[in-house]
Ligand SMILES: [Fe+2]
């Protein structure tokens with residue numbers, strides 16, 4: 336009945352899983368660089384993207400579809416914090432544009448609940464974009480050393496790679 340929605344929801348899950356992989360990669364790379372607070376931010380964001388995938392999967396099951404669990408793209412091996420933040424912002428921007436389109440498509444197909452789910456995800460991804468933009472701005476203004484000093488002031492890493 337809602338085959339189009341199911342296909343859109345599966346496309347979104349592939350995007351979320353790719354984000355989980357990319358942000359996990361950034362998390363342990365940043366942790367290795369000694370940038371604990373930013374590493375923790377990426378870890379927490381990866382967990383939120385996993386929760387998005389769950390929400391999308393629940394909606395697919397409700398609609399009687401199959402959850403494909405494909406991975407949208409390969410992880411990009413980026414080693415510098417500024418380049419990671421640029422990539423993360425670009426990923427969020429792509430998700431925001433895609434989910435806005437998907438919300439409109441679901442609305443046009445009279446599937447209001449899927450439309451609302453995509454709208455909620457747009458708001459969540461805008462929040463992610465904003466947090467990455469803030470960090471990117473700080474690094475541009477104060478240099479990458481800011482991230483190390485931030486770590487130093489924060490004391491021992493909380494929620495870092497060891498947890
Ligand atoms: Fe997400």
Ligand SMILES: [Fe+2]
Nearest residue numbers: 427459460463
């Ligand atoms: Fe996101």
